Amino acid sequence: MYGDFPHLRSLLPYDKARIKEYIPAMCSLDYDMAALNNTEFSREFTLAGGGKYCDCHYNHIAIN
Template identity: 55%
Template sequence: MCTLMKELGLTELIPAMCQFDYTMSEAGGVTNFVREYTLASGGSYCDCGYKKKFK
């Protein structure tokens, strides 16, 4: 996603797209989105993942 946004000249929107991952996970209500690094914040990789919520 980061590469595509850069190619489209939309670099200013990349942080919002990264934040949207958390928003969508919360909207689903079943998982928590977890991530420590992003390409957009200067990380060498994006380590995104999901963890199931327990009741």
């Protein structure tokens, strides 16, 4: 599964909530959470890293 998340195209809601500085920490959990669910996760861009959007790539690993 591949996803460009259009609802994650702006940090404005996080600015308004005064939590923008926490976003990089939240993004860093994506890899660990995917691993716990037998899922390969990758991405090239995050808003927190200066990208125009968050592009997330998921590949669920089937357990035989």
